[in-house]
Amino acid sequence: MSDALPVEFRLASTFLAHNNDVKQVLATDVNMLLTCSRDESIKGWRNDGIYDPEGTKQLMSYTPSPPMAINSLEFVEYRGTQFIFGGRKDGSIVIYEGNNTVPFLILKGHNQNVCCLHVNRKYSFLVSGGWDHNAIIWSLDAIVAGNSTDYLKLVGHAHSVWAINSFDDQADSVLTGSADRTVKQWQGDQLVRTFSAHNDVVRSIVILNDGNFLTGCNDGKLRVYNREIEKPVHVVCTQPEEYIYGCSLLKSESLPLVAVAMETGVIEIYTFGSDLAPVFVTSVQIAASSAWSVAFMPNEDVAIAGSDGYVYIFTTNPTRAAPEAIMEEYSVRMANYIAERTEIQAKMLAQQEAPEVNIKVTLDDAGRALDLKYRKGTDPAIAAETFIRANGLPLSYLNEIVDYIKANVPEAARYDAVKHAKTHAESTREVVGNVVNGKKYDHIFDVKLDDGKMAKLTYNVGEDPQEAATRFVETYGLPISKIAQVANILRIQIPELVGFSPAGNVDPLTGGGSYSSAGSSANAGSGGSYADPLTGGGRYVPGSATQVVPNSCLPIDKQRPRGPLCPVNKFTVFADTPPAVAFDKLRTLNAAQDAPLSEEEISAIESIMRAPESEAIGTVIHYNSLEKALFNWEPVHLAPVVDALRLALLNAAFNAEYCDNRRHRIFERLVNILVSDPEIPVSVMILRAFANAANHPAGQALLQHDIPLISDLALKFLQHSNAKLQVAAAAVLTNIALILWTNTEIKKVAELGPREDAIRALIKAFEGGFTFDKMTEQSLILLLQAISTVMWGDQSVIRLAKNRNLMPFVNVIKDKVANDLGKSLARDIVEMLYAV
Numbered sequence: 001m002s003d004a005l006p007v008e009f010r011l012a013s014t015f016l017a018h019n020n021d022v023k024q025v026l027a028t029d030v031n032m033l034l035t036c037s038r039d040e041s042i043k044g045w046r047n048d049g050i051y052d053p054e055g056t057k058q059l060m061s062y063t064p065s066p067p068m069a070i071n072s073l074e075f076v077e078y079r080g081t082q083f084i085f086g087g088r089k090d091g092s093i094v095i096y097e098g099n100n101t102v103p104f105l106i107l108k109g110h111n112q113n114v115c116c117l118h119v120n121r122k123y124s125f126l127v128s129g130g131w132d133h134n135a136i137i138w139s140l141d142a143i144v145a146g147n148s149t150d151y152l153k154l155v156g157h158a159h160s161v162w163a164i165n166s167f168d169d170q171a172d173s174v175l176t177g178s179a180d181r182t183v184k185q186w187q188g189d190q191l192v193r194t195f196s197a198h199n200d201v202v203r204s205i206v207i208l209n210d211g212n213f214l215t216g217c218n219d220g221k222l223r224v225y226n227r228e229i230e231k232p233v234h235v236v237c238t239q240p241e242e243y244i245y246g247c248s249l250l251k252s253e254s255l256p257l258v259a260v261a262m263e264t265g266v267i268e269i270y271t272f273g274s275d276l277a278p279v280f281v282t283s284v285q286i287a288a289s290s291a292w293s294v295a296f297m298p299n300e301d302v303a304i305a306g307s308d309g310y311v312y313i314f315t316t317n318p319t320r321a322a323p324e325a326i327m328e329e330y331s332v333r334m335a336n337y338i339a340e341r342t343e344i345q346a347k348m349l350a351q352q353e354a355p356e357v358n359i360k361v362t363l364d365d366a367g368r369a370l371d372l373k374y375r376k377g378t379d380p381a382i383a384a385e386t387f388i389r390a391n392g393l394p395l396s397y398l399n400e401i402v403d404y405i406k407a408n409v410p411e412a413a414r415y416d417a418v419k420h421a422k423t424h425a426e427s428t429r430e431v432v433g434n435v436v437n438g439k440k441y442d443h444i445f446d447v448k449l450d451d452g453k454m455a456k457l458t459y460n461v462g463e464d465p466q467e468a469a470t471r472f473v474e475t476y477g478l479p480i481s482k483i484a485q486v487a488n489i490l491r492i493q494i495p496e497l498v499g500f501s502p503a504g505n506v507d508p509l510t511g512g513g514s515y516s517s518a519g520s521s522a523n524a525g526s527g528g529s530y531a532d533p534l535t536g537g538g539r540y541v542p543g544s545a546t547q548v549v550p551n552s553c554l555p556i557d558k559q560r561p562r563g564p565l566c567p568v569n570k571f572t573v574f575a576d577t578p579p580a581v582a583f584d585k586l587r588t589l590n591a592a593q594d595a596p597l598s599e600e601e602i603s604a605i606e607s608i609m610r611a612p613e614s615e616a617i618g619t620v621i622h623y624n625s626l627e628k629a630l631f632n633w634e635p636v637h638l639a640p641v642v643d644a645l646r647l648a649l650l651n652a653a654f655n656a657e658y659c660d661n662r663r664h665r666i667f668e669r670l671v672n673i674l675v676s677d678p679e680i681p682v683s684v685m686i687l688r689a690f691a692n693a694a695n696h697p698a699g700q701a702l703l704q705h706d707i708p709l710i711s712d713l714a715l716k717f718l719q720h721s722n723a724k725l726q727v728a729a730a731a732v733l734t735n736i737a738l739i740l741w742t743n744t745e746i747k748k749v750a751e752l753g754p755r756e757d758a759i760r761a762l763i764k765a766f767e768g769g770f771t772f773d774k775m776t777e778q779s780l781i782l783l784l785q786a787i788s789t790v791m792w793g794d795q796s797v798i799r800l801a802k803n804r805n806l807m808p809f810v811n812v813i814k815d816k817v818a819n820d821l822g823k824s825l826a827r828d829i830v831e832m833l834y835a836v
Helices: 140-144 324-353 378-390 395-408 415-427 463-473 480-493 520-526 580-591 598-612 620-632 637-648 652-661 665-674 681-695 697-703 707-718 723-745 754-765 778-793 795-803 806-814 820-834
Strands: 008-017 022-027 032-035 044-048 059-063 070-078 083-086 092-097 105-107 114-120 124-128 133-139 152-156 161-166 173-178 183-187 190-195 202-207 212-217 221-226 234-237 244-250 257-263 266-272 278-285 291-296 302-306 310-315 356-362 369-375 428-430 443-448 454-459
Touching: 022 070, 022 310, 032 070, 044 083, 070 124, 070 140, 070 257, 070 302, 070 480, 083 114, 083 124, 083 133, 092 114, 092 443, 124 140, 124 161, 124 173, 124 598, 133 173, 133 415, 161 212, 173 202, 183 806, 212 244, 221 244, 234 278, 234 443, 257 291, 257 302, 266 291, 266 302, 356 395, 356 778, 369 395, 378 395, 378 806, 395 806, 395 820, 443 480, 454 463, 454 480, 463 480, 580 598, 580 637, 598 637, 620 637, 620 652, 620 665, 620 697, 637 681, 652 665, 652 697, 665 681, 665 707, 681 697, 697 723, 723 778, 754 778, 754 795, 778 795, 778 806, 778 820, 795 820, 806 820
Parallel strands: 022 291, 070 114, 161 202, 202 244, 244 291
Antiparallel strands: 008 310, 022 032, 022 302, 032 044, 044 059, 070 083, 083 092, 092 105, 114 124, 124 133, 133 152, 161 173, 173 183, 183 190, 202 212, 212 221, 221 234, 244 257, 257 266, 266 278, 291 302, 302 310, 356 369, 428 443, 443 454
16 A cells, blocks of 8 residues: 555455355455354355456355354464354354364353454464353463363453454453443453443454554444543544444554444544544445444455445455446445435435425225325314314314324324423423522422412422422412322422332322222232233233332333333233144144154143143153154144144243253254245244243243344244234244343343344344235234334434434334324334434
């Protein structure tokens, strides 16, 4: 590279590397580029082959068994042997030696996804980071000797470890970046220092010189630190301010550069000033929604891993620029990508900025569409009245049309709340001075009464607002029913009372007791006997509470909406026992097999179908009989067998056996059947089995094994015209959402990775031409529940959903849902997106 500042990176090559997201691209110094993917493979590519459109690019492919997503890579040539490391979804690290496609060794120190790997060649160690909050230092000497138990565990982060690097001028000095928004420095397994000031997940760490290092964060900023100072010495905001997924350093003496890979497929190139402040140089755009990883190659070209399965190579060397045919093909792909994004963004922006909303309304069987216009910020009742008069409709339609406007336009739904707040602001003001009738108070407000007179509302810090309201009502001879209203004025006006909830079951508007089911003393401890509006089952309340607090008493948080549908409060399970005809069909199909089950085996499956909760079914004969039929029968015959599996997974012992001890084999079989597009009854039963698996811990772990894969399958079948298939698929998505929500809110093991995977899978399906037209009302509402619960309370996931333009799709669902609760939930999701 010349001494002149490079101003243009040109496309040199692009090739399809995997059939799913390329999670990492890794440049080596042995004429080879490595990639890994969610398609469960690691591949090696010839550096000199990737520039030749007709040449051989791929050197080798590794597919570890059991198959699962590979999310991180590392390479080292050590003691004359090349070693390739792959971090997998189950927490293991698979190691390959040279071209041998059989693993040399598997390291098992993490219990969740290994999302980053790093080798320090000078001090001969490997470091891994995972979703289990830990980093692990492994000895390369021990690995070469075949020892998988010689390691140090670095324990101290509160959330996933997403980034790792190490210093060469200090032995065993490691840096780890985490979803807890910190970077930690370790000496061996001892914590040395914690670096703060990140506003989101730390996704990348690059070592500079003289103890300095750079971090890339999901808040879209680059920060430069010195290891002796806990605060950054430089903070630079990237131009698009998107999530930063990876950084790569080019240690060129003429011009050191760092490449930054981001959401929306943007890669920015920076150099450094004399004080190490990052200086923007240029940027490139790939034709993919995410640039997951970036790496400088030995020839100083940039390799980029795309979410579309492609690897992109950019160069500043004109002699390596892509030929015209490749450029034309790439230009078409880029134009299509930009057009799609522009169209979505334009629709979203137009919807947000338009002062007036036009809603198509059909009032009669003839399907005649009428225009209902609403101007944002005005009373929806005015728009409803105008609509009624213009179309000669009865005035009795007024309330119904007002409700319809509020259900379709968030600004209209907020109108009453905004008006209420303005009214309070105008009628209530705090008085300067602190004495009323000779007595001192911390707060005194002038309040306009219904008759227009002014009254003094007094309050002392620490006082129950209910008592202060009672004093005010008694002083001015007001109705007792006004106590709750006055107490609410205090809560609105006084910062110390934000989120204050009165003791007991008190309705915040009326002051009276809130509704509790009969037997309140029993129900209070279990959260009451609320019913799920879709399943009719009891409301799931994690933990044990001493009292029921109505949602309306909780502090308002738009990122954490609460209601009967959100967050999902109960796993959806399918527990109905089969009718008698199912037993006959099981035996008939068994008789048609080339190697039928024995009478003992068929009876064992029947006992599962009759009494799935019985402890008697948790025996080897039951386990083996079901597995034998599952693997030996043709998929077309499997409906009664998978139906038995669906029930068996409700049994704790059976769930543990199949979802833990036999999980790889069973999971792979079920997925392979689903992928082959089996008959509808078989697909329904498999998806119901996945949903029922969530009823016990082992099944919950299985569903988290590969969230993108399971979500993709569920979303595929969710678009089918069969209502039962839709509900089964939607139940899988809501159950996964509840598992992730429980991990975060109840178990306090919040992880960005799984929730990020889930929301990406949903949006990716929507962007791929997802059709909502065939979906039933119940399925649409379950889908909204899944979306809202995955996003619930996680600012990073909400921001990702917003950046990926989730809002237009939610509005489409809202328009198709007639149920008021469903529309309200859709509005809650929109409010969540507006809140970040």
